[in-house]
Amino acid sequence: MIVLxxxxxxxxxxxxxxxxxxxxxTKVFPDGESYFRISEPEKIRGKKAILVxxxxxxxxxxxxxxxxxxxxxxxxxxxxxxxxxxxxxYIPYSRQDREFxxxxxxxxxxxxxxLKEKCDxxxxxxxxxxxxxxxIDKKTYNIDATESVTEFxxxxxxxxxxxxxxxxxxxxxxxxxxxxxxxxxxxxxxERDLKTGKIRTFGKIPNLRGRELIIYDDVASFGETLYKAVxxxxxxxxxxxxxxxxxxxxxxxxxxxxxxxxLIKDESDEYYSSDTIESPITKFSIIKQVSExxxxxx
Amino acid sequence: MIVLxxxxxxxxxxxxxxxxxxxxxTKVFPDGESYFRISEPEKIRGKKAILVxxxxxxxxxxxxxxxxxxxxxxxxxxxxxxxxxxxxxYIPYSRQDREFxxxxxxxxxxxxxxLKEKCDxxxxxxxxxxxxxxxIDKKTYNIDATESVTEFxxxxxxxxxxxxxxxxxxxxxxxxxxxxxxxxxxxxxxERDLKTGKIRTFGKIPNLRGRELIIYDDVASFGETLYKAVxxxxxxxxxxxxxxxxxxxxxxxxxxxxxxxxLIKDESDEYYSSDTIESPITKFSIIKQVSExxxxxx
Numbered sequence: 001m002i003v004l005x006x007x008x009x010x011x012x013x014x015x016x017x018x019x020x021x022x023x024x025x026t027k028v029f030p031d032g033e034s035y036f037r038i039s040e041p042e043k044i045r046g047k048k049a050i051l052v053x054x055x056x057x058x059x060x061x062x063x064x065x066x067x068x069x070x071x072x073x074x075x076x077x078x079x080x081x082x083x084x085x086x087x088x089x090y091i092p093y094s095r096q097d098r099e100f101x102x103x104x105x106x107x108x109x110x111x112x113x114x115l116k117e118k119c120d121x122x123x124x125x126x127x128x129x130x131x132x133x134x135x136i137d138k139k140t141y142n143i144d145a146t147e148s149v150t151e152f153x154x155x156x157x158x159x160x161x162x163x164x165x166x167x168x169x170x171x172x173x174x175x176x177x178x179x180x181x182x183x184x185x186x187x188x189x190x191e192r193d194l195k196t197g198k199i200r201t202f203g204k205i206p207n208l209r210g211r212e213l214i215i216y217d218d219v220a221s222f223g224e225t226l227y228k229a230v231x232x233x234x235x236x237x238x239x240x241x242x243x244x245x246x247x248x249x250x251x252x253x254x255x256x257x258x259x260x261x262x263l264i265k266d267e268s269d270e271y272y273s274s275d276t277i278e279s280p281i282t283k284f285s286i287i288k289q290v291s292e293x294x295x296x297x298x
Numbered sequence: 299m300i301v302l303x304x305x306x307x308x309x310x311x312x313x314x315x316x317x318x319x320x321x322x323x324t325k326v327f328p329d330g331e332s333y334f335r336i337s338e339p340e341k342i343r344g345k346k347a348i349l350v351x352x353x354x355x356x357x358x359x360x361x362x363x364x365x366x367x368x369x370x371x372x373x374x375x376x377x378x379x380x381x382x383x384x385x386x387x388y389i390p391y392s393r394q395d396r397e398f399x400x401x402x403x404x405x406x407x408x409x410x411x412x413l414k415e416k417c418d419x420x421x422x423x424x425x426x427x428x429x430x431x432x433x434i435d436k437k438t439y440n441i442d443a444t445e446s447v448t449e450f451x452x453x454x455x456x457x458x459x460x461x462x463x464x465x466x467x468x469x470x471x472x473x474x475x476x477x478x479x480x481x482x483x484x485x486x487x488x489e490r491d492l493k494t495g496k497i498r499t500f501g502k503i504p505n506l507r508g509r510e511l512i513i514y515d516d517v518a519s520f521g522e523t524l525y526k527a528v529x530x531x532x533x534x535x536x537x538x539x540x541x542x543x544x545x546x547x548x549x550x551x552x553x554x555x556x557x558x559x560x561l562i563k564d565e566s567d568e569y570y571s572s573d574t575i576e577s578p579i580t581k582f583s584i585i586k587q588v589s590e591x592x593x594x595x596x
Contacts, residue, residue: 030549035402037403038401040401061330063365064361067361070409075402075403095331103338103339107333110368110369111368
Protein backbone atom coordinates (compact mmCIF):
# COMPACT_ATOMS: atom_id res chain seq x y z
CA MET A 1 0.00 0.00 0.00
CA ILE A 2 1.18 3.52 -0.78
CA VAL A 3 -0.10 6.93 0.31
CA LEU A 4 0.29 9.91 -2.00
CA UNK A 5 -0.08 13.49 -0.92
CA UNK A 6 1.47 16.83 -0.39
CA UNK A 7 1.66 17.75 3.22
CA UNK A 8 2.69 16.30 6.58
CA UNK A 9 -0.83 14.93 6.91
CA UNK A 10 -0.30 12.32 4.19
CA UNK A 11 3.08 11.29 5.57
CA UNK A 12 1.57 10.80 9.01
CA UNK A 13 -1.27 8.77 7.53
CA UNK A 14 1.27 6.56 5.72
CA UNK A 15 3.12 6.00 9.01
CA UNK A 16 -0.08 5.10 10.82
CA UNK A 17 -0.94 2.64 8.04
CA UNK A 18 2.63 1.31 7.86
CA UNK A 19 2.39 2.07 4.16
CA UNK A 20 4.87 3.63 1.77
CA UNK A 21 4.68 7.30 0.93
CA UNK A 22 5.20 9.24 -2.30
CA UNK A 23 5.18 12.99 -2.30
CA UNK A 24 3.13 15.00 -4.79
CA UNK A 25 5.05 17.94 -6.20
CA THR A 26 2.79 20.77 -7.13
CA LYS A 27 2.73 24.34 -8.39
CA VAL A 28 0.42 26.74 -10.14
CA PHE A 29 1.54 28.11 -13.49
CA PRO A 30 1.07 31.87 -13.87
CA ASP A 31 -1.61 31.24 -16.49
CA GLY A 32 -3.74 29.43 -13.90
CA GLU A 33 -3.08 25.81 -14.81
CA SER A 34 -1.94 23.56 -11.99
CA TYR A 35 1.01 21.22 -12.20
CA PHE A 36 1.25 17.91 -10.36
CA ARG A 37 3.97 15.29 -10.30
CA ILE A 38 4.26 12.04 -8.39
CA SER A 39 7.81 12.22 -7.10
CA GLU A 40 8.54 8.51 -7.26
CA PRO A 41 6.38 7.12 -10.06
CA GLU A 42 8.23 3.80 -10.11
CA LYS A 43 6.77 2.98 -6.70
CA ILE A 44 3.17 2.78 -7.91
CA ARG A 45 2.91 -0.28 -10.13
CA GLY A 46 0.90 -3.13 -8.62
CA LYS A 47 0.17 -1.31 -5.36
CA LYS A 48 -2.99 -0.19 -3.68
CA ALA A 49 -2.71 3.60 -3.81
CA ILE A 50 -4.39 6.10 -1.48
CA LEU A 51 -4.45 9.61 -2.91
CA VAL A 52 -4.99 12.36 -0.35
CA UNK A 53 -6.37 15.66 -1.61
CA UNK A 54 -6.59 18.14 1.20
CA UNK A 55 -6.79 21.90 1.35
CA UNK A 56 -5.99 24.83 3.56
CA UNK A 57 -8.09 27.79 4.64
CA UNK A 58 -8.27 30.78 4.03
CA UNK A 59 -8.81 30.66 0.28
CA UNK A 60 -9.61 26.99 -0.02
CA UNK A 61 -9.68 26.44 -3.80
CA UNK A 62 -12.33 23.76 -4.17
CA UNK A 63 -12.20 23.77 -7.97
CA UNK A 64 -8.47 23.15 -7.89
CA UNK A 65 -9.01 20.26 -5.47
CA UNK A 66 -11.26 18.63 -8.05
CA UNK A 67 -8.76 19.08 -10.87
CA UNK A 68 -6.03 17.72 -8.61
CA UNK A 69 -8.13 14.62 -7.91
CA UNK A 70 -8.86 13.96 -11.58
CA UNK A 71 -5.35 14.51 -12.87
CA UNK A 72 -3.68 12.38 -10.23
CA UNK A 73 -6.18 9.51 -10.30
CA UNK A 74 -5.67 9.31 -14.05
CA UNK A 75 -1.91 9.27 -13.52
CA UNK A 76 -2.16 6.49 -10.93
CA UNK A 77 -4.09 4.43 -13.43
CA UNK A 78 -1.45 5.09 -16.11
CA UNK A 79 1.22 4.02 -13.63
CA UNK A 80 -0.69 0.76 -13.11
CA UNK A 81 -1.76 1.06 -9.49
CA UNK A 82 -3.60 -2.10 -8.45
CA UNK A 83 -6.49 -0.16 -6.87
CA UNK A 84 -7.07 3.49 -6.06
CA UNK A 85 -8.66 5.17 -3.07
CA UNK A 86 -9.34 8.89 -3.11
CA UNK A 87 -9.34 10.39 0.37
CA UNK A 88 -10.92 13.83 0.53
CA UNK A 89 -11.07 14.69 4.24
CA TYR A 90 -13.19 17.67 3.19
CA ILE A 91 -14.96 16.90 -0.05
CA PRO A 92 -15.23 19.88 -2.39
CA TYR A 93 -18.74 21.07 -3.22
CA SER A 94 -20.35 19.47 -0.21
CA ARG A 95 -22.96 22.18 0.26
CA GLN A 96 -25.57 22.32 -2.48
CA ASP A 97 -27.28 18.96 -2.13
CA ARG A 98 -30.63 19.82 -3.70
CA GLU A 99 -32.35 22.06 -6.24
CA PHE A 100 -33.76 24.98 -4.29
CA UNK A 101 -34.72 26.83 -7.46
CA UNK A 102 -35.52 24.92 -10.62
CA UNK A 103 -32.56 24.76 -12.97
CA UNK A 104 -29.87 24.84 -10.29
CA UNK A 105 -27.01 22.40 -10.52
CA UNK A 106 -26.88 19.93 -7.64
CA UNK A 107 -23.16 20.11 -7.20
CA UNK A 108 -22.80 17.53 -4.41
CA UNK A 109 -24.30 14.84 -6.59
CA UNK A 110 -22.40 15.64 -9.79
CA UNK A 111 -19.05 15.96 -8.04
CA UNK A 112 -19.51 12.77 -6.06
CA UNK A 113 -20.50 10.75 -9.12
CA UNK A 114 -17.62 12.11 -11.18
CA LEU A 115 -15.06 11.27 -8.53
CA LYS A 116 -16.53 7.86 -7.83
CA GLU A 117 -16.16 6.88 -11.47
CA LYS A 118 -12.46 7.57 -11.33
CA CYS A 119 -11.43 5.51 -8.31
CA ASP A 120 -12.22 2.23 -6.58
CA UNK A 121 -13.06 3.79 -3.23
CA UNK A 122 -14.03 7.36 -2.36
CA UNK A 123 -13.62 8.33 1.29
CA UNK A 124 -14.82 11.58 2.89
CA UNK A 125 -15.01 12.70 6.47
CA UNK A 126 -18.29 13.93 7.99
CA UNK A 127 -19.89 15.31 4.91
CA UNK A 128 -23.26 16.99 5.18
CA UNK A 129 -25.18 14.51 3.10
CA UNK A 130 -23.75 11.34 4.56
CA UNK A 131 -27.06 9.98 5.66
CA UNK A 132 -28.80 10.63 2.34
CA UNK A 133 -30.21 7.49 0.85
CA UNK A 134 -28.82 6.29 -2.45
CA UNK A 135 -25.72 8.45 -2.31
CA ILE A 136 -23.71 6.03 -0.28
CA ASP A 137 -22.73 2.76 -1.87
CA LYS A 138 -19.91 0.24 -1.82
CA LYS A 139 -17.61 2.70 -3.52
CA THR A 140 -18.29 5.68 -1.26
CA TYR A 141 -17.72 6.05 2.43
CA ASN A 142 -18.17 8.91 4.84
CA ILE A 143 -16.29 8.59 8.09
CA ASP A 144 -18.17 10.18 10.96
CA ALA A 145 -15.45 12.04 12.86
CA THR A 146 -17.32 12.20 16.18
CA GLU A 147 -14.99 9.47 17.45
CA SER A 148 -11.97 11.72 16.89
CA VAL A 149 -13.75 14.63 18.54
CA THR A 150 -14.65 12.51 21.58
CA GLU A 151 -11.14 11.22 22.02
CA PHE A 152 -9.72 14.73 21.83
CA UNK A 153 -12.23 16.24 24.26
CA UNK A 154 -11.76 13.40 26.75
CA UNK A 155 -8.10 14.37 27.02
CA UNK A 156 -9.20 17.85 28.15
CA UNK A 157 -10.91 16.48 31.28
CA UNK A 158 -13.81 18.87 31.65
CA UNK A 159 -15.44 18.93 35.08
CA UNK A 160 -19.10 19.39 34.35
CA UNK A 161 -19.62 19.66 30.60
CA UNK A 162 -22.77 20.09 28.60
CA UNK A 163 -22.69 19.59 24.85
CA UNK A 164 -24.82 21.56 22.43
CA UNK A 165 -25.57 20.88 18.75
CA UNK A 166 -26.58 24.01 16.88
CA UNK A 167 -27.40 21.84 13.88
CA UNK A 168 -29.86 18.98 14.32
CA UNK A 169 -27.97 16.86 11.77
CA UNK A 170 -25.31 16.11 14.37
CA UNK A 171 -27.67 15.81 17.35
CA UNK A 172 -27.42 12.02 17.62
CA UNK A 173 -23.66 12.23 17.77
CA UNK A 174 -23.91 14.92 20.36
CA UNK A 175 -25.80 12.71 22.79
CA UNK A 176 -23.14 10.05 22.52
CA UNK A 177 -20.40 12.59 22.84
CA UNK A 178 -21.94 14.05 25.99
CA UNK A 179 -22.26 10.60 27.53
CA UNK A 180 -18.59 9.81 26.86
CA UNK A 181 -17.56 13.05 28.55
CA UNK A 182 -19.76 12.37 31.57
CA UNK A 183 -22.11 15.23 30.80
CA UNK A 184 -25.38 15.76 29.05
CA UNK A 185 -26.54 17.35 25.82
CA UNK A 186 -28.93 20.06 24.77
CA UNK A 187 -30.00 20.98 21.29
CA UNK A 188 -31.58 23.77 19.41
CA UNK A 189 -33.06 23.99 15.97
CA UNK A 190 -32.08 26.52 13.39
CA GLU A 191 -33.79 27.57 10.25
CA ARG A 192 -32.21 29.59 7.47
CA ASP A 193 -34.38 32.01 5.54
CA LEU A 194 -33.51 31.14 1.93
CA LYS A 195 -34.10 34.68 0.70
CA THR A 196 -32.39 36.79 3.33
CA GLY A 197 -29.89 34.15 4.52
CA LYS A 198 -30.82 35.04 8.13
CA ILE A 199 -30.74 32.29 10.73
CA ARG A 200 -33.65 31.93 13.12
CA THR A 201 -33.23 29.74 16.18
CA PHE A 202 -35.85 28.00 18.26
CA GLY A 203 -36.08 26.84 21.81
CA LYS A 204 -34.43 27.92 25.03
CA ILE A 205 -31.56 26.40 26.90
CA PRO A 206 -31.40 25.90 30.68
CA ASN A 207 -29.20 27.84 33.08
CA LEU A 208 -25.60 26.68 32.67
CA ARG A 209 -23.95 28.36 35.64
CA GLY A 210 -20.82 26.44 36.66
CA ARG A 211 -20.82 24.29 33.55
CA GLU A 212 -18.55 24.15 30.52
CA LEU A 213 -20.53 24.49 27.31
CA ILE A 214 -19.13 22.53 24.39
CA ILE A 215 -20.63 23.56 21.06
CA TYR A 216 -20.09 20.90 18.40
CA ASP A 217 -20.83 21.33 14.72
CA ASP A 218 -19.67 19.62 11.57
CA VAL A 219 -18.82 22.68 9.50
CA ALA A 220 -18.49 26.43 9.93
CA SER A 221 -18.16 28.74 6.97
CA PHE A 222 -19.60 32.14 7.93
CA GLY A 223 -19.60 31.08 11.57
CA GLU A 224 -23.04 32.56 12.15
CA THR A 225 -24.75 29.46 13.53
CA LEU A 226 -21.90 28.97 15.93
CA TYR A 227 -21.98 32.61 16.95
CA LYS A 228 -25.67 32.38 17.83
CA ALA A 229 -24.97 29.29 19.91
CA VAL A 230 -22.13 31.04 21.73
CA UNK A 231 -24.42 33.98 22.57
CA UNK A 232 -27.02 31.60 23.97
CA UNK A 233 -24.33 29.96 26.09
CA UNK A 234 -23.21 33.32 27.44
CA UNK A 235 -26.76 34.29 28.28
CA UNK A 236 -27.16 30.98 30.11
CA UNK A 237 -24.04 31.84 32.18
CA UNK A 238 -21.85 28.93 31.10
CA UNK A 239 -18.49 29.01 32.95
CA UNK A 240 -16.55 28.41 29.75
CA UNK A 241 -17.47 28.17 26.08
CA UNK A 242 -15.68 25.65 23.88
CA UNK A 243 -16.27 25.48 20.13
CA UNK A 244 -15.31 22.28 18.38
CA UNK A 245 -15.67 21.72 14.67
CA UNK A 246 -14.74 19.13 12.10
CA UNK A 247 -14.33 21.43 9.11
CA UNK A 248 -13.67 25.13 9.41
CA UNK A 249 -13.52 27.55 6.51
CA UNK A 250 -12.34 31.08 6.89
CA UNK A 251 -15.09 33.06 5.24
CA UNK A 252 -15.55 36.79 5.62
CA UNK A 253 -18.67 37.61 7.59
CA UNK A 254 -19.92 41.03 6.48
CA UNK A 255 -22.19 41.56 9.45
CA UNK A 256 -19.40 41.22 11.98
CA UNK A 257 -16.68 42.58 9.70
CA UNK A 258 -14.36 39.70 10.37
CA UNK A 259 -13.74 36.23 9.03
CA UNK A 260 -15.48 33.29 10.64
CA UNK A 261 -12.36 31.95 12.33
CA UNK A 262 -11.71 35.27 14.04
CA LEU A 263 -15.36 35.39 15.05
CA ILE A 264 -14.98 32.01 16.73
CA LYS A 265 -11.68 32.98 18.34
CA ASP A 266 -12.99 36.27 19.67
CA GLU A 267 -16.26 34.98 21.05
CA SER A 268 -15.33 31.71 22.77
CA ASP A 269 -12.83 30.59 25.38
CA GLU A 270 -11.48 27.57 23.53
CA TYR A 271 -11.79 26.65 19.84
CA TYR A 272 -10.65 23.62 17.96
CA SER A 273 -10.96 22.23 14.48
CA SER A 274 -9.77 18.96 13.01
CA ASP A 275 -7.17 18.58 10.28
CA THR A 276 -9.64 17.74 7.50
CA ILE A 277 -8.84 21.29 6.35
CA GLU A 278 -5.61 22.88 7.54
CA SER A 279 -6.71 26.00 9.43
CA PRO A 280 -5.33 28.43 12.00
CA ILE A 281 -7.33 26.59 14.70
CA THR A 282 -6.54 23.01 13.68
CA LYS A 283 -5.80 21.24 16.94
CA PHE A 284 -6.72 17.59 16.59
CA SER A 285 -6.40 14.90 13.97
CA ILE A 286 -8.67 12.47 12.20
CA ILE A 287 -5.73 10.40 10.96
CA LYS A 288 -6.07 7.56 13.48
CA GLN A 289 -9.74 7.08 12.70
CA VAL A 290 -9.20 7.27 8.95
CA SER A 291 -6.32 4.85 9.11
CA GLU A 292 -8.39 2.32 11.07
CA UNK A 293 -11.11 2.52 8.45
CA UNK A 294 -8.66 2.12 5.58
CA UNK A 295 -6.89 -0.84 7.19
CA UNK A 296 -10.17 -2.70 7.29
CA UNK A 297 -11.73 -1.55 4.06
CA UNK A 298 -9.06 -0.97 1.44
CA MET B 299 -31.38 23.77 -30.86
CA ILE B 300 -30.58 25.87 -27.80
CA VAL B 301 -27.43 27.71 -26.75
CA LEU B 302 -26.61 28.09 -23.05
CA UNK B 303 -24.11 30.53 -21.69
CA UNK B 304 -23.38 33.55 -19.62
CA UNK B 305 -22.23 36.43 -21.68
CA UNK B 306 -23.09 38.29 -24.85
CA UNK B 307 -20.93 35.84 -26.77
CA UNK B 308 -23.41 32.99 -26.28
CA UNK B 309 -26.37 35.16 -27.18
CA UNK B 310 -24.67 36.24 -30.38
CA UNK B 311 -23.85 32.63 -31.21
CA UNK B 312 -27.51 31.68 -30.69
CA UNK B 313 -28.57 34.46 -33.06
CA UNK B 314 -26.08 33.37 -35.71
CA UNK B 315 -27.38 29.79 -35.39
CA UNK B 316 -31.01 30.92 -35.27
CA UNK B 317 -31.24 28.86 -32.11
CA UNK B 318 -32.91 29.57 -28.78
CA UNK B 319 -30.91 30.95 -25.90
CA UNK B 320 -30.98 30.24 -22.16
CA UNK B 321 -28.90 32.28 -19.78
CA UNK B 322 -26.71 30.67 -17.14
CA UNK B 323 -26.94 32.45 -13.80
CA THR B 324 -23.77 32.16 -11.83
CA LYS B 325 -22.07 33.29 -8.65
CA VAL B 326 -19.27 32.22 -6.36
CA PHE B 327 -20.18 31.47 -2.75
CA PRO B 328 -17.83 33.04 -0.21
CA ASP B 329 -16.58 29.56 0.74
CA GLY B 330 -15.29 29.02 -2.80
CA GLU B 331 -18.02 26.86 -4.26
CA SER B 332 -19.53 28.02 -7.52
CA TYR B 333 -23.23 28.21 -8.19
CA PHE B 334 -24.86 27.71 -11.59
CA ARG B 335 -28.45 27.81 -12.68
CA ILE B 336 -30.06 27.40 -16.08
CA SER B 337 -32.53 30.27 -16.12
CA GLU B 338 -35.19 28.56 -18.21
CA PRO B 339 -34.85 24.84 -17.47
CA GLU B 340 -38.18 24.02 -19.12
CA LYS B 341 -36.70 24.93 -22.50
CA ILE B 342 -34.18 22.06 -22.53
CA ARG B 343 -36.16 18.85 -22.86
CA GLY B 344 -35.78 17.11 -26.22
CA LYS B 345 -33.47 19.77 -27.66
CA LYS B 346 -29.93 19.72 -28.93
CA ALA B 347 -28.09 21.86 -26.39
CA ILE B 348 -24.85 23.77 -26.91
CA LEU B 349 -23.19 24.74 -23.64
CA VAL B 350 -20.66 27.56 -23.93
CA UNK B 351 -18.01 27.82 -21.22
CA UNK B 352 -15.83 30.82 -21.79
CA UNK B 353 -13.55 32.85 -19.56
CA UNK B 354 -12.09 36.29 -19.19
CA UNK B 355 -8.54 37.43 -18.59
CA UNK B 356 -6.88 38.57 -16.30
CA UNK B 357 -7.35 35.84 -13.72
CA UNK B 358 -8.81 33.21 -15.98
CA UNK B 359 -9.89 30.48 -13.54
CA UNK B 360 -9.33 27.33 -15.55
CA UNK B 361 -10.28 25.01 -12.68
CA UNK B 362 -13.60 26.78 -12.31
CA UNK B 363 -14.22 26.43 -16.05
CA UNK B 364 -13.87 22.68 -15.67
CA UNK B 365 -16.27 22.52 -12.73
CA UNK B 366 -18.72 24.69 -14.65
CA UNK B 367 -18.59 22.29 -17.60
CA UNK B 368 -19.18 19.21 -15.47
CA UNK B 369 -22.00 20.64 -13.37
CA UNK B 370 -23.91 22.07 -16.29
CA UNK B 371 -23.50 19.08 -18.62
CA UNK B 372 -24.86 16.88 -15.85
CA UNK B 373 -27.78 19.26 -15.41
CA UNK B 374 -28.53 19.25 -19.15
CA UNK B 375 -28.67 15.47 -19.02
CA UNK B 376 -31.03 15.60 -16.03
CA UNK B 377 -33.21 18.05 -17.94
CA UNK B 378 -33.36 15.54 -20.81
CA UNK B 379 -31.53 17.40 -23.55
CA UNK B 380 -31.55 15.32 -26.73
CA UNK B 381 -27.82 15.78 -27.33
CA UNK B 382 -25.16 17.97 -25.75
CA UNK B 383 -22.28 19.89 -27.28
CA UNK B 384 -19.69 21.53 -25.04
CA UNK B 385 -18.07 24.54 -26.68
CA UNK B 386 -14.88 25.65 -24.98
CA UNK B 387 -13.45 28.38 -27.23
CA TYR B 388 -10.33 28.17 -25.05
CA ILE B 389 -10.07 24.74 -23.55
CA PRO B 390 -8.73 24.74 -19.98
CA TYR B 391 -5.45 22.93 -19.39
CA SER B 392 -4.36 23.07 -23.00
CA ARG B 393 -0.65 23.42 -22.23
CA GLN B 394 0.91 20.30 -20.69
CA ASP B 395 0.52 17.75 -23.47
CA ARG B 396 3.33 15.38 -22.51
CA GLU B 397 5.36 14.07 -19.60
CA PHE B 398 8.54 16.12 -19.52
CA UNK B 399 9.63 14.61 -16.21
CA UNK B 400 8.52 11.12 -15.24
CA UNK B 401 5.52 11.19 -12.92
CA UNK B 402 4.00 14.40 -14.26
CA UNK B 403 0.31 14.49 -14.99
CA UNK B 404 -0.53 15.03 -18.67
CA UNK B 405 -3.31 17.45 -18.04
CA UNK B 406 -4.39 18.00 -21.65
CA UNK B 407 -5.17 14.33 -22.07
CA UNK B 408 -6.98 13.81 -18.77
CA UNK B 409 -9.09 16.93 -19.12
CA UNK B 410 -10.05 16.18 -22.70
CA UNK B 411 -11.06 12.61 -21.91
CA UNK B 412 -13.07 13.64 -18.88
CA LEU B 413 -14.99 16.27 -20.80
CA LYS B 414 -15.54 14.02 -23.81
CA GLU B 415 -17.20 11.40 -21.65
CA LYS B 416 -19.77 13.92 -20.48
CA CYS B 417 -21.05 15.25 -23.80
CA ASP B 418 -21.82 14.12 -27.31
CA UNK B 419 -19.53 16.62 -29.01
CA UNK B 420 -16.59 18.58 -27.62
CA UNK B 421 -15.57 21.64 -29.63
CA UNK B 422 -12.45 23.77 -29.04
CA UNK B 423 -10.88 26.52 -31.04
CA UNK B 424 -7.22 26.35 -32.12
CA UNK B 425 -5.84 24.27 -29.33
CA UNK B 426 -2.16 23.50 -29.24
CA UNK B 427 -2.47 19.77 -29.68
CA UNK B 428 -5.00 19.79 -32.47
CA UNK B 429 -2.84 17.89 -34.88
CA UNK B 430 -1.86 15.18 -32.41
CA UNK B 431 -2.81 11.76 -33.61
CA UNK B 432 -5.33 9.79 -31.63
CA UNK B 433 -6.60 12.75 -29.64
CA ILE B 434 -9.09 13.81 -32.19
CA ASP B 435 -12.05 11.56 -32.87
CA LYS B 436 -15.69 11.79 -33.85
CA LYS B 437 -16.55 13.33 -30.50
CA THR B 438 -13.86 16.01 -30.48
CA TYR B 439 -13.27 18.85 -32.83
CA ASN B 440 -10.79 21.69 -32.93
CA ILE B 441 -11.74 24.59 -35.13
CA ASP B 442 -8.71 26.25 -36.68
CA ALA B 443 -9.42 29.95 -36.29
CA THR B 444 -7.10 31.09 -39.09
CA GLU B 445 -10.18 31.70 -41.23
CA SER B 446 -11.50 34.23 -38.70
CA VAL B 447 -8.09 35.88 -38.51
CA THR B 448 -7.85 36.13 -42.29
CA GLU B 449 -11.28 37.67 -42.65
CA PHE B 450 -10.54 40.24 -39.99
CA UNK B 451 -7.13 41.20 -41.39
CA UNK B 452 -8.50 41.49 -44.92
CA UNK B 453 -10.85 44.21 -43.70
CA UNK B 454 -7.78 46.21 -42.57
CA UNK B 455 -6.47 46.52 -46.15
CA UNK B 456 -2.72 46.44 -45.60
CA UNK B 457 -0.60 47.72 -48.45
CA UNK B 458 2.42 45.50 -48.44
CA UNK B 459 2.13 43.01 -45.61
CA UNK B 460 4.43 40.23 -44.54
CA UNK B 461 3.25 37.64 -42.04
CA UNK B 462 5.51 36.02 -39.48
CA UNK B 463 4.89 32.92 -37.34
CA UNK B 464 6.99 32.88 -34.21
CA UNK B 465 5.80 29.35 -33.53
CA UNK B 466 6.28 26.70 -36.20
CA UNK B 467 3.03 24.99 -35.24
CA UNK B 468 1.06 27.68 -37.06
CA UNK B 469 3.47 28.08 -39.98
CA UNK B 470 1.24 26.33 -42.53
CA UNK B 471 -1.63 28.61 -41.68
CA UNK B 472 0.63 31.60 -41.95
CA UNK B 473 1.51 30.87 -45.55
CA UNK B 474 -2.16 30.72 -46.45
CA UNK B 475 -2.91 33.82 -44.47
CA UNK B 476 -0.13 35.75 -46.23
CA UNK B 477 -1.43 34.66 -49.62
CA UNK B 478 -4.96 35.83 -48.80
CA UNK B 479 -3.61 39.23 -47.79
CA UNK B 480 -1.55 39.55 -50.92
CA UNK B 481 1.76 39.33 -49.09
CA UNK B 482 4.29 36.72 -48.20
CA UNK B 483 5.35 34.92 -45.03
CA UNK B 484 8.51 34.39 -43.07
CA UNK B 485 9.08 32.12 -40.14
CA UNK B 486 11.50 31.58 -37.36
CA UNK B 487 12.07 28.72 -35.00
CA UNK B 488 12.07 29.01 -31.27
CA GLU B 489 13.34 26.64 -28.67
CA ARG B 490 12.56 26.85 -24.97
CA ASP B 491 15.20 25.75 -22.48
CA LEU B 492 13.16 23.48 -20.17
CA LYS B 493 15.29 24.29 -17.14
CA THR B 494 15.70 28.03 -17.38
CA GLY B 495 12.55 28.75 -19.37
CA LYS B 496 14.59 31.01 -21.70
CA ILE B 497 13.60 31.18 -25.34
CA ARG B 498 16.28 30.92 -28.01
CA THR B 499 15.42 31.91 -31.56
CA PHE B 500 17.04 30.84 -34.81
CA GLY B 501 17.37 32.30 -38.23
CA LYS B 502 17.35 35.82 -39.55
CA ILE B 503 14.61 37.76 -41.26
CA PRO B 504 15.06 39.95 -44.33
CA ASN B 505 14.90 43.74 -44.41
CA LEU B 506 11.27 44.83 -44.02
CA ARG B 507 11.54 48.54 -44.77
CA GLY B 508 8.21 49.85 -46.07
CA ARG B 509 6.32 46.71 -45.13
CA GLU B 510 3.74 45.99 -42.45
CA LEU B 511 4.78 43.06 -40.30
CA ILE B 512 1.90 40.92 -39.05
CA ILE B 513 2.92 38.55 -36.26
CA TYR B 514 0.42 35.74 -35.83
CA ASP B 515 0.43 33.23 -32.99
CA ASP B 516 -2.17 30.94 -31.49
CA VAL B 517 -1.62 31.77 -27.83
CA ALA B 518 0.28 34.28 -25.71
CA SER B 519 0.61 33.85 -21.97
CA PHE B 520 3.87 35.51 -20.86
CA GLY B 521 4.10 37.23 -24.22
CA GLU B 522 7.80 36.50 -24.49
CA THR B 523 7.80 34.73 -27.86
CA LEU B 524 5.80 37.55 -29.31
CA TYR B 525 8.08 40.16 -27.78
CA LYS B 526 11.11 38.56 -29.41
CA ALA B 527 9.32 38.56 -32.75
CA VAL B 528 8.42 42.23 -32.35
CA UNK B 529 12.05 43.08 -31.64
CA UNK B 530 13.14 41.23 -34.78
CA UNK B 531 10.58 43.16 -36.78
CA UNK B 532 11.82 46.47 -35.41
CA UNK B 533 15.41 45.56 -36.20
CA UNK B 534 14.33 44.70 -39.74
CA UNK B 535 12.76 48.18 -40.03
CA UNK B 536 9.14 47.15 -40.60
CA UNK B 537 6.92 50.19 -41.14
CA UNK B 538 4.30 48.93 -38.74
CA UNK B 539 4.07 45.99 -36.36
CA UNK B 540 0.75 44.22 -35.92
CA UNK B 541 0.27 41.43 -33.37
CA UNK B 542 -2.66 39.11 -33.89
CA UNK B 543 -3.51 36.27 -31.55
CA UNK B 544 -6.27 33.75 -31.07
CA UNK B 545 -6.02 33.32 -27.32
CA UNK B 546 -4.44 35.91 -25.06
CA UNK B 547 -3.88 35.48 -21.34
CA UNK B 548 -2.80 38.31 -19.14
CA UNK B 549 0.13 36.81 -17.28
CA UNK B 550 2.64 38.83 -15.31
CA UNK B 551 6.05 38.79 -16.93
CA UNK B 552 8.68 39.25 -14.23
CA UNK B 553 11.47 40.16 -16.61
CA UNK B 554 9.61 43.11 -18.08
CA UNK B 555 7.69 43.92 -14.92
CA UNK B 556 4.38 44.07 -16.73
CA UNK B 557 1.68 41.68 -17.79
CA UNK B 558 1.80 40.12 -21.23
CA UNK B 559 -1.06 42.19 -22.63
CA UNK B 560 0.63 45.44 -21.66
CA LEU B 561 3.85 44.11 -23.16
CA ILE B 562 2.06 43.53 -26.46
CA LYS B 563 0.34 46.91 -26.30
CA ASP B 564 3.51 48.82 -25.51
CA GLU B 565 5.72 47.18 -28.08
CA SER B 566 3.56 47.00 -31.19
CA ASP B 567 1.51 49.43 -33.29
CA GLU B 568 -1.65 47.35 -33.52
CA TYR B 569 -2.76 44.37 -31.44
CA TYR B 570 -5.77 42.13 -31.71
CA SER B 571 -7.06 39.01 -30.05
CA SER B 572 -10.15 36.95 -30.76
CA ASP B 573 -13.06 36.46 -28.39
CA THR B 574 -12.17 32.89 -27.40
CA ILE B 575 -11.13 34.54 -24.15
CA GLU B 576 -12.57 37.96 -23.30
CA SER B 577 -9.54 40.23 -22.99
CA PRO B 578 -8.73 43.95 -23.05
CA ILE B 579 -7.53 43.54 -26.65
CA THR B 580 -10.38 41.38 -27.98
CA LYS B 581 -11.20 42.87 -31.36
CA PHE B 582 -12.55 40.13 -33.60
CA SER B 583 -14.88 37.20 -33.28
CA ILE B 584 -14.78 33.49 -34.00
CA ILE B 585 -18.57 33.22 -33.74
CA LYS B 586 -19.29 33.07 -37.48
CA GLN B 587 -16.78 30.29 -38.03
CA VAL B 588 -17.96 28.32 -35.01
CA SER B 589 -21.58 28.70 -36.00
CA GLU B 590 -20.86 27.41 -39.52
CA UNK B 591 -19.18 24.37 -38.07
CA UNK B 592 -22.01 23.70 -35.63
CA UNK B 593 -24.69 24.09 -38.29
CA UNK B 594 -23.07 21.31 -40.29
CA UNK B 595 -21.91 19.04 -37.51
CA UNK B 596 -24.34 19.19 -34.60
